[in-house]
Amino acid sequence: MRKLFVWPTAAALLSTFAPAMLGAQQQPAPATPPTPQTAAPQPAPTPAPGPPACSGPEFRQFDFWLGDWDVKLPNGKVAGTNSIKSILDGCVLQESWEGSGKVRGHSFNIYDAAAKRWHQTWVDNGGTLLNLNGGLEGGKMVLAGDSMDEKGTTVKNRITWTPIDADHVRQLWETSSDSGKTWEVAFDGMYTKRKTAS
Secondary structure (H helix, E strand, O other), rough: OOOOOOOOOOHHHOOOOOOHHHHHOOOOOOOOOOHHHHHHHHOOOOOOOOOOOOOOHHOOHHHOOOOEEEEEOOOOOOEEEEEEEOOOOEEEEEEEEEEOOOOEEEEEEEEEEEEOEEEEEEEEEOOOEEEEEEEEEEEHHHHEEEOOOOOOOOEEEEEEEEEOOOEEEEEEEEEEEEOOOOOOOEEEEEEOOOOOOO
């Protein structure tokens, strides 16, 4: 006797395949690999600060002139007063001269590191301009330069500052109108440092 084939019902099909289909739908998606973190760039190390400007010993060669001074001529007469101060972070010495007459003047003195020499520019209320250059010679500061007199003649100037002791400095200004063959004294002053009030 021939067997009859019975088509499965829809319910039977669902009961057979639904679990597999549901399982496939509920499978978690594959994990996305984490994005590697890029390290933040580190700041460059701060370079060590260099020494301050004008800190070398050559900048201190003229410090013996610092202070407030009474100045007298060789005959004992008062020539005037002078005040020498360190300004601009120790790079410049500023001179403020008050003569016993009517002459008042200022100078600025600096060690020129590029030229390896000292330089002074002097100006006063008489219209005088001096530009001097030089340096230490045997413990003395010697600065020299040319100027013009009222006749248009070139005049050589040489000024020497000699430290006598902590309280005394001699300033000798010499001039020459014959290219240095002979010299005349234009100023010879003995500085005495004023005592500070205790």
